[in-house]
Amino acid sequence: AQSVTQLDSQVPVFEEAPVELRCNYSSSVSVYLFWYVQYPNQGLQLLLKYLSGSTLVKGINGFEAEFNKSQTSFHLRKPSVHISDTAEYFCAVSPPRRGSNYKLTFGKGTLLTVNP
Amino acid sequence: DTAVSQTPKYLVTQMGNDKSIKCEQNLGHDTMYWYKQDSKKFLKIMFSYNNKELIINETVPNRFSPKSPDKAHLNLHINSLELGDSAVYFCASSPFGEFSYEQYFGPGTRLTVT
Numbered sequence: 001a002q003s004v005t006q007l008d009s010q011v012p013v014f015e016e017a018p019v020e021l022r023c024n025y026s027s028s029v030s031v032y033l034f035w036y037v038q039y040p041n042q043g044l045q046l047l048l049k050y051l052s053g054s055t056l057v058k059g060i061n062g063f064e065a066e067f068n069k070s071q072t073s074f075h076l077r078k079p080s081v082h083i084s085d086t087a088e089y090f091c092a093v094s095p096p097r098r099g100s101n102y103k104l105t106f107g108k109g110t111l112l113t114v115n116p
Numbered sequence: 117d118t119a120v121s122q123t124p125k126y127l128v129t130q131m132g133n134d135k136s137i138k139c140e141q142n143l144g145h146d147t148m149y150w151y152k153q154d155s156k157k158f159l160k161i162m163f164s165y166n167n168k169e170l171i172i173n174e175t176v177p178n179r180f181s182p183k184s185p186d187k188a189h190l191n192l193h194i195n196s197l198e199l200g201d202s203a204v205y206f207c208a209s210s211p212f213g214e215f216s217y218e219q220y221f222g223p224g225t226r227l228t229v230t
Contacts, residue, residue, distance in 0.1 A: 032217060043120070043206055043221035044159075051217065088157055094217065103149075103172055104219060106159040 002027040002093045004107035012113045015083055021076040021110045023091035033074040034092040034104065035065055044090065050074060061085070086114045119143050120222035122207050128228045129197060137192045137225045139207030146212035147171075148190040149219065150182060153204040165190055166212055194227075202229045 007022040025031060032051050036044040048059025055067040065076045074091060091107040120141045129135050141148065149172075150162040164172040168184040179195045190207060207222040 034217075036221075038157075041223075043223045044208075044219075045221070046218050049217060090159065102147075103161050103164060105161075109157045109159075111157075 002031060002095070002105050004091050004093050004105055006089075006091050006107035006110050008110050009108065010111045010113065012115060013081055014115050016080045018079050019077065019081050019085075019112065021089050021091075021112065023074045023076065023107060025072050025074065025091075025093045027072075027093065030096045032094045032096055033065075033067060034094070035059065035063070035074075035076050036090045036092060036106075037061075038088040038090065038109075040087070047076070047089075081112070081114045083114050083116060085112060087112060120207055120209055120220050122205075122222040122225050124225060125223065126226050126228075128230065130230055131197055131199060133197050134193070134195045135197060135227070136194070137205055137207075137227070139190045139192070139222060141188055141207075141209040141220070141222075143209055143220060144211075145209040145220070146187055147210050148184065148187075149208040149210075150190065150192050151206040151208060151221075153206060153224070155203070159206070163190075163192075197229045199229050202227055 003026045005024045013019050034049045035047040037047050038044045048057050050057050050067045058064045063078050088109045090109050092104040094104050123138045147166045149164045153159045162176045163182045165184045181193045184190045204224045204226050206224050208219040210219045
């Protein structure tokens with residue numbers, strides 16, 4: 001079984017400050033990792049994913065994340081946030097193979113609030 | 117052009133009623149999903165279908181019955197609605213294949229049971 005822990009339920013920051021949203025996972029096998037963003041009253045949108053290769057992955061809107069296997073972490077970062085980044089961010093994990101029973105397991109989300 | 121659409125966007129109903137939520141995707145994907153997001157924003161998969169065939173059923177009460185008339189549609193019918201069914205329900209789709217991992221989500225249907 002796989003699980004995801006997002007350590008912070010809420011992260012308030014000021015505009016143009018850097019931000020890190022933390023995500024740890026648990027799995028007995030290798031995993032693929034994802035960050036999704038949910039803007040208010042909208043569905044989820046993929047920010048970035050780690051499948052293999054370089055442990056630093058870049059996504060949309062200036063976000064990046066680093067996969068750390070020894071610490072079982074996949075923290076999301078942005079060097080300078082904007083008001084428009086205010087949203088709920090979800091970390092998710094999946095098994096490594098895209099079989100017929102493929103599914104994502106989500107963390108409980110982190111609400112990022114960017115203040116002026 | 118909306119990739120994954122859901123109707124209705126809002127649904128308010130009383131306990132004991134039966135209701136349906138519809139989902140359509142125009143992405144040509146083979147796999148579709150239903151997720152439930154509770155009041156604390158926790159997202160949990162309910163069902164997945166691949167080419168109209170049920171693949172995943174995550175211990176959802178049998179009051180919930182998904183129906184896939186074709187691979188572009190996945191509807192969710194809920195019988196005898198209960199207060200605890202109040203949530204936002206998201207439909208999603210993805211291509212099927214070894215290297216297809218991204219899921220595309222609809223805008224959600226907010227169900228309120230009174």
